[in-house]
Amino acid sequence: xxxxxxxxxxxxxxxGASLELRCNYSYGATPYLFWYVQSPxxxxxxxxxxxxxxxxxxGIKGFxxxxxxxxxxxxxxxxxxxxxxxxxxxCAVGAGSGGSYIPTFGRGTSLIVHP
Amino acid sequence: DTEVTQTPKHLVMGMTNKKSLKCxxxxxxxxxxxxxxxxxxxxxxxxxxxxxKLSINESVPSRFSPECPxxxxxxxxxxxxxxxxxxxxxxxxxxxxADTDTQYFGPGTRLTVL
Numbered sequence: 001x002x003x004x005x006x007x008x009x010x011x012x013x014x015x016g017a018s019l020e021l022r023c024n025y026s027y028g029a030t031p032y033l034f035w036y037v038q039s040p041x042x043x044x045x046x047x048x049x050x051x052x053x054x055x056x057x058x059g060i061k062g063f064x065x066x067x068x069x070x071x072x073x074x075x076x077x078x079x080x081x082x083x084x085x086x087x088x089x090x091c092a093v094g095a096g097s098g099g100s101y102i103p104t105f106g107r108g109t110s111l112i113v114h115p
Numbered sequence: 116d117t118e119v120t121q122t123p124k125h126l127v128m129g130m131t132n133k134k135s136l137k138c139x140x141x142x143x144x145x146x147x148x149x150x151x152x153x154x155x156x157x158x159x160x161x162x163x164x165x166x167x168k169l170s171i172n173e174s175v176p177s178r179f180s181p182e183c184p185x186x187x188x189x190x191x192x193x194x195x196x197x198x199x200x201x202x203x204x205x206x207x208x209x210x211x212x213a214d215t216d217t218q219y220f221g222p223g224t225r226l227t228v229l
Contacts (some may be wrong), residue, residue, distance in 0.1 A: 041203075041222075042223070043205055044207075046156070046218070047218060102163075102171070103218065105157035105158055108156070
């Protein structure tokens, strides 16, 4: 079975600083990997996804992530954080199951942005 | 239009009440999902509908009853809930049930069971 580990429960950065959120996955085959963001009381919004091809994936809001098979990682990065990026971030790995898509989410990392 | 709508936004109900949550999408998606999310936790998958048929039920108690009347609409009927069922209930949809399809989430219904 697939699993996702987000080792950091909270990350605090200053506005304008760079950001890296860690994600490690466990899956037997080539994984489908996703990063979602959730603002308080809201649904999840997809930031980016990796299925195959170029291991550096560009997403919305200036985010990018790099797939590293050797490290089983899919870390999310942003060069300069804005106060509006404060939210909960979820990494997920997807796998098919009888034709249906079953995502497995990490526990989430809460991003706090200081002015 | 990449929007999934959910109603109501908030719901407070007693343990003997019967209520329903509604989810709607007009993107032509053929897979729809219900998730439950407790505070500070990731979403937990409850049900998956694929082409209007229930394809996955993640061992959810029978007090939760999903229904998919048509390809655009997904309901979750609630009856005799417990206080521990209080959570954010998220609906999502995707083009199809393939594992490469992106899920689009609604804003959720905040449910409180008294």
